[in-house]
Amino acid sequence: MSGVHRGFSLVSAFIFYSLFFTTEAQTATPSPAPIPCALSSNTSCDECLKNVACLWCSPTKQCIDYPVRNILPPRSVCPLNVARWGVCWVNFMILIITMSVLAGIVVIGILVCILCCCCKSERRG
Template structure:
């Protein structure tokens, strides 16, 4: 997935440069937005609390009770906030596409991680199974070796049994 991650990082930085994240603007606190109406978009947007409506050339206070300015204040394709060259309609579409792409990328990464983990677990399970079989075969070989030694000792002392199921009488 290095290709996908690289593309996502490139898109992120392109959007940062596209939306003008170069320098912070300090708003002049004393001038209300309404006094900058019928001037220019750049003059209006020097204050971050102002919204420029391209259609009416009005500089108004941003309606903070709403996430997006209502159509009665200014249509979305004419509303400008932050920078003059991006309207709200383009901003909404771009941000929703980026959010969707980010969401899909996170889902793909999660699925890949889960898949890799499952493959790793299968490999570990097979390794454990092989080790268990090897351990059982070694244990069986030791058991037969021990049985042979015990039988040799029994024959040496004359207590060998012909029938393995009969009791040894003293």
């Protein structure tokens, strides 16, 4: 097994392990009900995003329920370049672009590995 394939295998195994086997122990006590998003309006982004179902719109300082019927929140709710979801330090547009680029890199990496394996098997035959 070449060093590249061994390294790729180790990285893949590490990612698989970290995604599926490092979950925190669940407690038997029920978690408190999340605060409704509208109650966090006119406070701060950090306060709003404590509830993962909320979306923070910076210019209006509104904390709104994430529009789950749409994949992306419509512009009428809040423009993507000023919307915050998950973390306050990155806007939704940058988050989407970053995730798309990372997904593209992963797909290209997988294709390159498949092509390398095919080329090596042709050389042997």
